[in-house]
Amino acid sequence: MVFLKLAIKSLKNRIFATTLTVISIALSVSLLLSVERAKRAAEEGFTQTISKTDLIVGARSGPLQLILYTVFNMGNATHNISYESYEDIKKIPAIEWTIPYSLGDGHRGFRVVGTNQDFFKYYHYRGDRKVEFSQGGEFRDLWDVVLGAEVARKLGYKLGSRVVVAHGVTKGEGIQEHDDKPFVVAGILEPTGTPLDRAVYMSLEGMEALHVDWQEGAAPTADKIIPREQLTKDKLKVHSITAFFVGAKSRIETLKLQREINTYKEEPLLAIIPGVTLSELWQGLSFVEGVLRIISWMVVLVGFMAMLIALTTALNERRREMAILRAVGAKSRQIVGLLVFESTLLTALGIALGVFLSWGLVAVLKPWIESEFGLYLVGPWFTSRELIYLVITLIGGTVIGLIPALRAQSLALKDGLSVKL
Amino acid sequence: MFKVLLLSTMVFAAREHGAHLHGAGKISMAFDGKRGKIELHVPAESLYGFEHEAKSKKDRQKKEQALLKLEEKISEMIVLDPSLKCEIKKEIFEVNQQKNHAEVEAEFGVSCEAPVAGSEISFHMQKVFPRLRKVQVDVVADGVQKSLQVTNNGDSLGLK
Incomplete structure (x- = not known):
C-alpha cells in the first residue's frame, strides 16, 4: 500500500x-x-469473399488461377468450357444449384460478367450475406446490366444510364467498343467490400448478343451488323461460359462430386473447393x-x-x-x-x-x-x-x-x- | 508477391496433375453435421515401404500389416475432439497398382454424437507411419472449408 x-x-x-x-x-x-x-x-x-459455394468449376488449369479469375476478377481463363458440358454436369443429382459465369469483356477497366438470375439467388459471401440491391433490380431484358457498387460510384452511373461494353478488359477507353449495342443500367448493388463491387453483371444472352455478328474474332463490317432491335433472348444461343459455381446437396457428396467433375470425360475440367484453395493461398501469403x-x-x-x-x-x-x-x-x-x-x-x-x-x-x-x-x-x-x-x-x-x-x-x-x- | 503467387501456382499445378510424390499424401474430409467421410490417398511406399506388386509372401505380409495398421490406428492419426465421441470406420480400401507405382486409397465413414463443425482436428500421421512426411488436408464441415499442410505430429486445424 x-x-x-x-x-x-x-x-x-x-x-x-x-x-x-x-x-x-x-x-x-x-x-x-x-x-x-x-x-x-x-x-x-x-477467405470469406465467397461462401456457401461447394465447388467452382472451370477449364483445367490451376486451382489458384481459377479462383483468381472467378472470385477476385484477376487474370484470365486459359480456356472456356462448353455450355453443353455445363448443362450436362448441372444434371448430376448431387447438385442443388449452379451459377454460370462468363468473362472476357470489360467496361472502362471493370470486368463484365455474364451470368443468370441464380447469381442473385445463390451467391453468398461472408457467411450468409447475399447480393442485394441499393437501387433497381435484376437484369430482365437482354440489354439490362447490373453494376457493382464501386463501378456505379466511380463512373457516376445511375439507373437508366447507357453503358457501352468493350471487348477485352481495358483501362480507360476500350480497344474495341461494342458501341452499336449499348446496355442500360437496371440495378446497382449494395457495397459488399468484396470484388463483387468492381464488376458489371449482365445476362449470358446479353454477353452472347455482343458478339453475335462477330466473325472470326473481329468486329462485323457495317453491312453485316445485326441491329440491336432484332436481337432477342430466345434468338441467342449461349455457346460457352468461363466457369460455374456449384452448391451441392450435402457436404459429404462434395468430395465425390469434385472427383466426378475432375474426371469428366467429355472435357478437361477442374473443380475446386473455394475455401480450401483460399486458405492454401492465405498460408502462402503468411x-x-x-x-x-x-x-x-x-x-x-x-x-x-x-x-x-x-x-x-x-x-x-x-x-x-x-x-x-x-x-x-x-x-x-x-x-x-x-x-x-x-x-x-x-x-x-x-x-x-x-x-x-x-x-x-x-x-x-x-x-x-x-x-x-x-x-x-x-x-x-x-x-x-x-x-x-x-x-x-x-x-x-x-x-x-x-x-x-x-x-x-x-x-x-x-x-x-x-x-x- | 508475384513470385509467391507464381510459386503457389506451380505447387498447386503439380498437385493437380496427380503427381505421385513419395512421402506426400492427401486427406479430404467432409462433414454434414454429425456424419462425415474421410478419404485418404497415400503413396504405398509411405505406408509399407515399396510400390511393386506384392508377390512374395514377405511383401504380402508387409502390405497386409500396413493396411491393418491404417485401419486400426486411423483414429490416432486423425484425432477429432474427444467430446464429440466420434467413431471412424473403414469403408473402402483400394490399392491402385500401376507398373512401378502404387497408391493406397482409403475411405472411412465418421459418425459423431455432436456436429464436427466448430471443433478442432489434430493430426499425428508420422507417429503411425513415419515415412509419411507431408499430408495435404482439405476439410469441408457444413459452412466451413479449410485446408492445412500437415508436416508435424500434433498439427491441428480449427473448423471455425
Missing part, C-alpha cells in the same frame, strides 16, 4: 513526463493490437503477416525505450527523493522495488489505454474500413494470442524498469544529500 501511494505521488509529481510515457506505450500497444486485428480481418475478408508483426514489435520496443529514457532522466532529478527515502529508513531493495513498481504501473496503464484506444478505433472506423478496404472486422475482442502479447509487454515493461532501478540502488546515500559545489 505504501508503495502504491509513494509511486502514485511520485508519478503525479512528474505528471507531464508520466503522461507522455503512458501515451507512447499505449500507442505501441494499440498498434500491435491493430496489426493483429487487421491481420485477422484480412484473413476473414479474404510471410506478410510475419513482416507486419515484426514492425509492431519494433514499435513496442521503441515505446519501451521511450519509457527507459523517461525513467532514467527522471532518476537524475530524483536523487534527492531517493536519498531522503533512504535516510528515513527505506532499504536499497525497497528503492529498487519502488522504481520497478512505478514502471510496471506505467506499462499497465499504457496497456489499458492502448487496448481501449484500439477498441475505440475499431468501433469508430469499422464501417469505413469495411466498405473502403474490404477488411472484415469480426471475431472476439481478444484472442489468446493478443493476451499473450499483452502479458509479454507487461513483463517487458517491468524488466525495463529494472535498469534505472538498479542504477538508483548503486547511487550512494550521500549522493543525493550532499550539496554539490
